[in-house]
Amino acid sequence: MENEGSAAAGKWRFAGNERLTLAGAVTVRGVLDTIKGNLNGNDARPVIPLGHGDPSDFPSFRTSSFAEDAVRAAVSSAKFNGYSSTIGIPAARSAVAEHLSKDLPYKLSPDDVFLTIGCTQALEAIVTVLARPGANLLLPSPGFPYYEARAGFSGLEVRHFDLIPEQDWEVDLASVEALADENTVAMVIINPGNPCGNVFKYEHLKKVVETARKLGILVISDEVYDHLTFGSNPFVPMGIFASITPIITVGSISKRWIVPGWRLGWIVTNDPDGILTKQGIVDSIKGFLNISSDPATFMQSNSDGSFSQVYERDAELEFPKESEQDEIEGAVPQILENTPPDFFQKIVSTLKETADICYERSKEIPCITCPSKPEGSMFVMMKLNLSLLEGINDDLDFCCKLAKEESVIVLPGFAVGRRNWLRVTFAIEPSSLDDGFLRIKAFCQRHAKKP
Structure with missing residues (x-):
């Protein structure tokens, strides 16, 4: 009866973990979700995602077919369904x-x-x-x-x-x-x-x-x-x-x-x-x-450490025969050892192209400064000069209004520790990156302070 009385009075003995709530309050995903909430659903143009860190949706950044085959082989072998x-x-x-x-x-x-x-x-x-x-x-x-x-x-x-x-x-x-x-x-x-x-x-x-x-x-x-x-x-x-x-x-x-x-x-x-x-x-x-x-076990390897080539496949996927299954191993050893070098060369070449586009286009926008040309990863930091803009309070306000007016998503710098900066990704199709910077330029011109 005492428990029923406590519950009826709203005196529950459980509660959320405040430390966890505080720790997760500012994350890249959370901030990007906030900015996406400002998108204008009536804008027919495609959204340009310059705030993400996942280029896998774009054709220029498709993973190696060799890696995909290694995963298929491991899964279809039925040797990797147990615990690691x-x-x-x-x-x-x-x-x-x-x-x-x-x-x-x-x-x-x-x-x-x-x-x-x-x-x-x-x-x-x-x-x-x-x-x-x-x-x-x-x-x-x-x-x-x-x-x-x-x-x-x-x-x-x-x-x-x-x-x-x-x-x-x-x-x-x-x-x-x-x-x-x-x-x-x-x-x-x-x-x-x-x-x-x-x-x-x-x-x-x-x-x-x-x-x-x-x-x-x-x-x-x-x-x-x-x-x-x-x-x-x-x-x-x-x-x-x-x-x-x-x-x-x-x-x-x-x-x-x-x-x-x-x-x-x-x-x-x-x-x-x-x-x-x-x-x-x-x-x-x-x-x-x-x-x-x-x-996941299939991403790893079998315990005996044997090494073999992933099965050949025709235009249609061929699952390994029972006699071949003992030779199939998990994906990671194959991926690390045998991914063709030209795959990496293509990815790095594309990143160099898009990094150059990002750096050069930023020079055309007076209120944005890129202090250092990117030489690696998939991101670059750019500084905002808010004194050249009207009606923009800070980096978050800039990004929210940019999303609403131009359907471009950029991460505000406060999310990575620098207020009134922007983190921009260039791991995206070159044509989309060009389009994105044209829209950012138009946005900044529209909000530029009048002389």
């Missing part, structure tokens, strides 16, 4: 280790690799592992807001160091040292950069890790856009500096293969001196994954 191990199937971990070792001066072991549900779960895992009472994490500004959201939910304090736009978005190392204290556990580097489109030079990355060693912290290197570079700076994996300070690399097949929906990522410990093991980080990663979901 919590840290990833051994042969798939071996394939990732072999793949990443090509860029390193040492060879990674499968024991250094932990498979995750995309790079998002990898970020979630390492932030959770580091979240002890009183600890703080150093994040770049501008940066990828999921780190901050996840840290907030985990009770891990975040402090932001600056990236310097006039210096190709290099890390302000003085601000890193000024922010750090005895409770700082790690700093995050995103290379190639999201949202800035920068690619860090070897010399600068070495200074970053030397600073981290001086502070006694590890470096989390977000390399989800690895090798998507098209400027003068080649991609340099942070793991090459692991002898200086421990490096945890996170990555996935999402961006380079243009398959974010396939949800296969990894955490890699670059730690030749075994410091991460001694400090309990490796055991904590395993502990996190033991209480989490696993990547």
Whole structure:
């Protein structure tokens, strides 16, 4: 009777988790949904999506047919319908280790690799592992807001160091040292950069890790856009500096293969001196994954690690014969090892073309400044000069009105840590990107202050 009375009086004993609500309040998806809510349904023109990070809908960014065949073969073999191990199937971990070792001066072991549900779960895992009472994490500004959201939910304090736009978005190392204290556990580097489109030079990355060693912290290197570079700076994996300070690399097949929906990522410990093991980080990663979901089994590999070519297919899909099924393996080893090089060359060439369009078209709009030409990833940051516009309050107001008047979606900079900036993606069809900038130019002309 007491319970009935409490319920009748509205005194329920359960409630939502306020920390979770606050952590998820500002996300890229949430902000873009707000902006999309301003679209004019009577505008017959196609919506130009310059705020997203998923180019897979566009013909120029279709994934490799080889990767698609590898997935078909794995699924149709009926050998991958069971559970994965919590840290990833051994042969798939071996394939990732072999793949990443090509860029390193040492060879990674499968024991250094932990498979995750995309790079998002990898970020979630390492932030959770580091979240002890009183600890703080150093994040770049501008940066990828999921780190901050996840840290907030985990009770891990975040402090932001600056990236310097006039210096190709290099890390302000003085601000890193000024922010750090005895409770700082790690700093995050995103290379190639999201949202800035920068690619860090070897010399600068070495200074970053030397600073981290001086502070006694590890470096989390977000390399989800690895090798998507098209400027003068080649991609340099942070793991090459692991002898200086421990490096945890996170990555996935999402961006380079243009398959974010396939949800296969990894955490890699670059730690030749075994410091991460001694400090309990490796055991904590395993502990996190033991209480989490696993990547899809068919995206990984069979346990014996056998390697074979994916079956040939004609115009119509041919499923493997029963006698061939023992040779079929999971998708990832095939995708990492055998994707034709011309696929990557095409993607990088298209990104270079669209990055050039983005940079050159921005010069035609007086109220927008692009301080640094993008050389990697799929994004660029552009600064708004609101003093040249009438009736525009801030970056969010700019983006909402742009959506309403021109059916163009752009992410306001506040969502990535820079107010009155814009993050623009150029991973889109070249013709659509041209159209989008023509509409932005028309919008800015319409709202320009009269002399």
